[in-house]
Amino acid sequence: MFRKYHVETTQQLKSSVQRGIRAKISDQYPALDDVLDDIMPKKAVVVLGKCADKVNVVLVDDVPIFFQHRDGPYFPVLRLVHRYPEMMPRLRVDKGAIRFVISGANIMCPGLTSAGATMHDECEADEPVAIYAEGKEHALAIGITKMSTEEIRSVNKGIGVDLVHYLRDGLWTATA
């Protein structure tokens, strides 16, 4: 999604719209509830950036925090997941998958079911997840599940998680 990241237009948000976004985010990531004020301080300038292909980015004081494709769920930026790892379900891929994930590949089921991989949390299909890797402490990508974890185990073939944001993609390097 972010092979290149370029904000075409920005729009300052009305406080009511801001509140709507906050509500949606806290709805989606209940674990963030008590730190949401740190992430999006009430006084901060919240701006919505529009990117190519209907991607919206929520910028707080000019720093991307969340992004969204069309009306889909809000995804956190990787840096935010690094700060608050508990905010979303975690899936851990095996060692062999790391280099593919870092270059932006979707996550195939075998990479999640093999011996080195673990699925820390159970989740349904179409849920935002953080991708970790065997032997690593921090997340390396954000994705959206295409099947539930149960299905991933039983089918064990094809794309399990669609990748949306990964280390060193356009969005990452733009905020470096």
Add this chain to the structure above:
Amino acid sequence: MDPIEVEYCSTCTCPLEYCENVACARGAAEKLSDVKLEEKASSEQATTTTSETGGDASEDGTKTKSGKKSKSKAKEVVITRMSRNRRKMITNVAGLEKFDVDLKEASKAFGKKFACGCSVTKGATGKDELDLQGDYSEQLGELIVKTYDVSAEDLRFVDKSKF
């Protein structure tokens, strides 16, 4: 829930543990520290040999430099991004004809590929150029290198827009 401060590598911007996975210089240095030492020794040898023949080398260097300059002036594809009406962009490609590219056919191919208007226009110097409606500067460079006999070094990007 307390925030965790993650340390990022200064060269590859990743968390430090991922340096080894992204061919970052720091990660590579750690892994190949002993190999590097060998390399250093061999490079030292190399420098001594070059210093012996230093006189000739400098002469050669100036010659090739001037030659390169004239060559790059002769053959180059310049991709310019221009703005029109605030947010609308035009991508202009000049110099393709020097690589034996049929501009008319190229314009059709580009127009089709990017689903945009693409036309052959007379440039400032009287040469034919291509104008694409929209900002395709990045993808266009890739496409040109892929389809035509143009290397990535022959491409030059110019940004004349305000955005």
